[in-house]
Amino acid sequence: MAKEIENLWREVRELSLGTKIDRFDSQPSPVKFLRNYVSQSKPCIISKAITHWPALKLWSDPAYLTGALSDDVVSLHLTPNGCADAVTGDSDLCFASAHVEKVLFPEALKVVQSSCKGLKVGYLQQQNDCFRTEYSTVALDCDGDIEWATEAFGCSPEAVNLWIGTDDSVTSFHKDHYENLYAVVSGEKHFLLLPPTDVHRLYIEQYPAANYSYHRLEVEEPVRHVPWSSVDPYPSPEKEASERLKFPLFFDGPKPFHCTVKAGEVLYLPSMWFHHVSQTPGDGGYTIAVNYWYDMQFDIKYAYFNFLQSLSYKSSSLNPILSWGEDEDSESSDAEV
Amino acid sequence: MAKEIENLWREVRELSLGTKIDRFDSQPSPVKFLRNYVSQSKPCIISKAITHWPALKLWSDPAYLTGALSDDVVSLHLTPNGCADAVTGDSDLCFASAHVEKVLFPEALKVVQSSCKGLKVGYLQQQNDCFRTEYSTVALDCDGDIEWATEAFGCSPEAVNLWIGTDDSVTSFHKDHYENLYAVVSGEKHFLLLPPTDVHRLYIEQYPAANYSYHRLEVEEPVRHVPWSSVDPYPSPEKEASERLKFPLFFDGPKPFHCTVKAGEVLYLPSMWFHHVSQTPGDGGYTIAVNYWYDMQFDIKYAYFNFLQSLSYKSSSLNPILSWGEDEDSESSDAEV
Numbered sequence: 298m299a300k301e302i303e304n305l306w307r308e309v310r311e312l313s314l315g316t317k318i319d320r321f322d323s324q325p326s327p328v329k330f331l332r333n334y335v336s337q338s339k340p341c342i343i344s345k346a347i348t349h350w351p352a353l354k355l356w357s358d359p360a361y362l363t364g365a366l367s368d369d370v371v372s373l374h375l376t377p378n379g380c381a382d383a384v385t386g387d388s389d390l391c392f393a394s395a396h397v398e399k400v401l402f403p404e405a406l407k408v409v410q411s412s413c414k415g416l417k418v419g420y421l422q423q424q425n426d427c428f429r430t431e432y433s434t435v436a437l438d439c440d441g442d443i444e445w446a447t448e449a450f451g452c453s454p455e456a457v458n459l460w461i462g463t464d465d466s467v468t469s470f471h472k473d474h475y476e477n478l479y480a481v482v483s484g485e486k487h488f489l490l491l492p493p494t495d496v497h498r499l500y501i502e503q504y505p506a507a508n509y510s511y512h513r514l515e516v517e518e519p520v521r522h523v524p525w526s527s528v529d530p531y532p533s534p535e536k537e538a539s540e541r542l543k544f545p546l547f548f549d550g551p552k553p554f555h556c557t558v559k560a561g562e563v564l565y566l567p568s569m570w571f572h573h574v575s576q577t578p579g580d581g582g583y584t585i586a587v588n589y590w591y592d593m594q595f596d597i598k599y600a601y602f603n604f605l606q607s608l609s610y611k612s613s614s615l616n617p618i619l620s621w622g623e624d625e626d627s628e629s630s631d632a633e634v
Numbered sequence: 635m636a637k638e639i640e641n642l643w644r645e646v647r648e649l650s651l652g653t654k655i656d657r658f659d660s661q662p663s664p665v666k667f668l669r670n671y672v673s674q675s676k677p678c679i680i681s682k683a684i685t686h687w688p689a690l691k692l693w694s695d696p697a698y699l700t701g702a703l704s705d706d707v708v709s710l711h712l713t714p715n716g717c718a719d720a721v722t723g724d725s726d727l728c729f730a731s732a733h734v735e736k737v738l739f740p741e742a743l744k745v746v747q748s749s750c751k752g753l754k755v756g757y758l759q760q761q762n763d764c765f766r767t768e769y770s771t772v773a774l775d776c777d778g779d780i781e782w783a784t785e786a787f788g789c790s791p792e793a794v795n796l797w798i799g800t801d802d803s804v805t806s807f808h809k810d811h812y813e814n815l816y817a818v819v820s821g822e823k824h825f826l827l828l829p830p831t832d833v834h835r836l837y838i839e840q841y842p843a844a845n846y847s848y849h850r851l852e853v854e855e856p857v858r859h860v861p862w863s864s865v866d867p868y869p870s871p872e873k874e875a876s877e878r879l880k881f882p883l884f885f886d887g888p889k890p891f892h893c894t895v896k897a898g899e900v901l902y903l904p905s906m907w908f909h910h911v912s913q914t915p916g917d918g919g920y921t922i923a924v925n926y927w928y929d930m931q932f933d934i935k936y937a938y939f940n941f942l943q944s945l946s947y948k949s950s951s952l953n954p955i956l957s958w959g960e961d962e963d964s965e966s967s968d969a970e971v
Contacts, residue, residue: 298945301945304940304941304944305940305941309934309937312932312936312937313932313933313934313937327665328664328665328668328785328786328788331672332668332786332788335668335669335673336668336931337933337935338934339934448665451665492934594650595649596649596673596674596675596676597646597651597674597675597829597830597935598934599649600642600649600650600831601642601831601938601942603641603642604638604641604642604645604942605938607641
């Protein structure tokens, strides 16, 4: 089984994905987007997708945002380490969610900007359509949808989320059951991407859900388990050797696709792709992104994924039979749509 | 493994395919065709897709065709039983191909019309772009492509094939590495369809290639093996019991999708779908179809298929664990695009 699964990882790269994320300058037609990316479950980056948004100029200035949103209450996610929705702990691992506070925007932004890892990290986000519910005051600074994507998917976005954070905040590997158009407005977002075919490489396990109450992590009662990836792609130097031993399918297999999405750019992240997200702040001292979730199709690709996930990766020997010898650079490339 | 594979058969039907082939009245837009069918690897039938073709009226009259093609040499496929490209034989099974003769069209059509099973069955076909090479005289009676499909796939057809036969000719279960738009011009075509997920149910084995030389079947020297489905979905009454015992995954699993494509209709048959084709003649005493093969994408769906095919269906008990209790009618249904 190990051999067949590894062949799948290899073949999807050789036949379809290549080693770099396609990148092009102007927005694709809905037909080309569907044909070359959605149908094939293939990410791409569009460079000049949102150059007409007022937000691109306005939102780098904290004074503009705090003025415009002076009376708006928003969801502020607080953790000691910037790792919300992540597997946390030294021995008794759990799935830790942030402490969420409803705060007036100017105060919330101050907390984000003064984040200090190990003490208190603030991240303005809420994946419940927060851009349209909490930030409606500045809604007109962006488009309400990504027009060519709406035409391609045949529906309006199911949710639009806003993200304001610093390089202290990191989102751990996970997948979403949505088609995702991810627009960066200020700063840069760094993605590690793995296709759904690589599900075994993420070591998804069941972890008890826990919530931060300031610095204390409280496991939910009654216990609720959350399936989540065990892999931290950037372990600390002292942990690296042991992490590599624990997760060889991740560390010794094909490299994740790596891409940086800059202000003004949009990443198409297909449904069911695993992604890990970190960020570099822009001029305002923060990174801002708006992402559009469109309903996905639960089609043959999804059925194949569930089938693959239901199988155990079993090597015939004691060690996995990984035989990867890549040294390609997997930054994104230029491509024609 | 058997359980997981059977779950895949079930899930792709429950989530995506349903029990009937979608059918609609007018041609879809390229975007809707890509979104709802190509991307999802889902067949559909378009009823009024080629009503403007002169061929629809003209080709039911044998006198028109023999007049128009009086000087054209065409490829006539001859078998004793109407089963070309099929597993044949009583004990030493082989993959039998027809005897192909180049004949003037009027003579060839006579052979097709006077086909007699057990003696000599003629089928006018050649899957090498024969419509554009051998039948160019009547090319203007049809469109050179299916316009909305060409726009969706972003390319012209790689091959266009013509098929003229009677109910004596049957095409056995197989798949093609092309996206297929199959237009019926005269009579009816009957399809049995199975999705790529069901590959194990076709019992694909390696058979030595053989060619008919009139009634004699001559195995190729040196021996060349062809992978082909062992399953005849319509075994003769005396063979039925033994065939059901030999191929339980086919006969006891979910029913193939069944659809009839009538003159004037077009079937979209996604790449890698298994299909078995039989026919009912129209007024001229024959069935005529033109099919357009478009290049397929070797994408994640194709990689998943190869992965699935590389696995063995292994039941933990002596008998397969099939647990299907369908009695739905799987004729095609009406649907909105």
